[in-house]
Amino acid sequence: MTTASLLRHNLRDAVIAAVLTALVTIPIFGLHLERAGGRTLIVPHWTTVAWACALVFVVQLLRPWLARAWARAPRIQRPALPAATQRQRQGLMLAALLIAVSWPFFAGRNAVDIATLAMIYVMLGLGLNIVVGFAGLLDLGFVGFYAVGAYTYALLFHWAGWSFWEALPLAGAMAAMFGFVLGFPVLRLRGDYLAIVTLGFGEIIRLLLINLTTLTGGPDGISGIPKPTVFGLELTRNASTEGGTTFHQFFGLEFQSLHMVIALYLMALALALVTLWISSRLIRMPIGRAWEALREDEIASRSLGLHPMKIKLSAFTLGAMFAGLGGAFFAARQGIVNPESFTFIESALILAIVVLGGMGSQLGVIIAAILLTVLPELAREFSEYRMLIFGLVMILMMVWRPQGLLPMKRHHLEVGP
């Protein structure tokens, strides 16, 4: 094609794109509805629309040249883990662990608080990674199990006065049981139907929490949930029971609320590490291999004698268990649970962590969880755009890099020549 005809062709495309942009932006951004005392008025913002159209027009017009420049530009190396020996890798992991444990003692209170939240998401992300990444089951109701864990602790405290450490195993078990019972009938469904059914379950759990007012406190939820203790010592100014000893009294320290923040961070870190350890062991075990085999080809693995139902159910139940443990910790950290915290958007966020990190890639999931919790805190002035960008990133990732930031690498042996 000659340059002239290419240009003419492009010009037509660019004009069409600009017109479509105008049609799409005018009713939402161009004609802004404003309420002025009982009446709704329209305030036009033509400049926004004009800018959007101009931008789309120029980009569309120059697209072939941009694409050519892009193709000629030096390829950026995909971020891949440097090939390290077993020894080096262990050293690196130890160093990372030391830094993760020691930095809160030097950092500010806010930073540690955000890091605690990031650790909760690391744990949830790793838990969902078992279901979505390893076993390939798209679970859109993960937040339901998170809610079960949180409410298990909250209700046990509220009605029976249980402490966090007593309730934690039960919260995990309860969520796992929910996962097992709900997973049992639904796991024979195919990919996207499974996604919708799990979404339905997540919403049913949330709606029940809202409506079973006498048990769960309805929309207000349950408040006054105590924070975890450290070896039976409370991290409060005064002991809640008569004659009890608190942490700072026991060690003869000045009371500081920072102790609590750091202790919570370390507990979250420990829970995240346990999740990481268990899931990275599991994926090397026969059951983990079976998850992956089933994800890649269900019919082939069935004909090799794998029992799809049992294998899927184990992944689903384990994922739910980690969500439950995370939920109990979340309840303890917040001190209050209500159904607002367990909406679909939370499920979508955890799913986005797994997808961005690279389904099945544990390091990727950890990095994505930290990025997705820390970045919004750093860019608070853009908080209006946060969810908009979040949705856009999900689409762009699927279009350009569906395997995620750090794609999963299979363990394999290479035989030399």
Added chain:
Amino acid sequence: MDDFLPQLLQQLFNGLSLGAIYALIAIGYTMVYGIIGMINFAHGDIYMIGAYVGLVTLTAVGTQGGVPIWLVIGLMLVVAAIITGVYGFVVEQVAYKPVRNSPRLVALISAIGMSIFLQNWVALGQGARDMAVPQLLPGALQFGGGSGGFEIFIPYTRIMIIVVAVVLMVLLTLYIRHSRMGRASRACAQDMHMANLLGINTHRVISFTFILGAVLAAVGGVLIALAVGKLNPFIGFLAGIKAFTAAVLGGIGSIPGAMLGGVLLGVAETLAAAYISSEYKDIVAFTLLVLILLVRPTGLLGKPEVEKV
């Protein structure tokens, strides 16, 4: 117990008008699924955008300017249908076309991203709060009510919903059955590759499907905004899930199934709200969704899907 029958009739009518809206949205789900086998998760948000475009049109035309009401409503429907159709087209081009040959889950995640994007797009442009929609057709037909009995109350807006929905569904059925494009889209639903080999422009059929689905959803959005009187950028999620339930109930991929499913779901939900508890009406919809997918994933009028190696 004299009131039982009139009350039941009232609830059936309410359910029917709600179900007509669900059916309009469900057609979009079912057509897209029938052709490219994908759950268009953002379809509920397309419906929300239709409602907003309708409100913007209404405010721009004005209610006091002496323009006849039927013209205002007609204008709202047409403008909303056109703009939302453009949205349907653009959404498909941007988010779904590039991932068409990827695994199903990739397309579904892209659609979830699009749903989140559209909600916040509108929240950013028009504000996240509730918007009031002025009442255009006040008044209602009333029956019975003599000697202290129960009075059946049928608002004109609800009648309009049913009339518009029925007219559109009849037109759609005729169009799919007799037009060239309708025949092409039925061919694509049967076998996309074969249709392509026989010279059907499948890209155009897919775009057409998305546009048509968006147009119907937009009409539903405008009608429900007029009936309910308020809207916000997040109404699409619940409506979308319910319409999807309706599509699955009727048998996904089948257009008459979507109409039937929508009406059944609307009636079931209204009856549950009336006779059990209004707080449980959403739970009824979700439970129905789960149960149908478990017990009869092909729905009432769907064809069973054969797993191919």
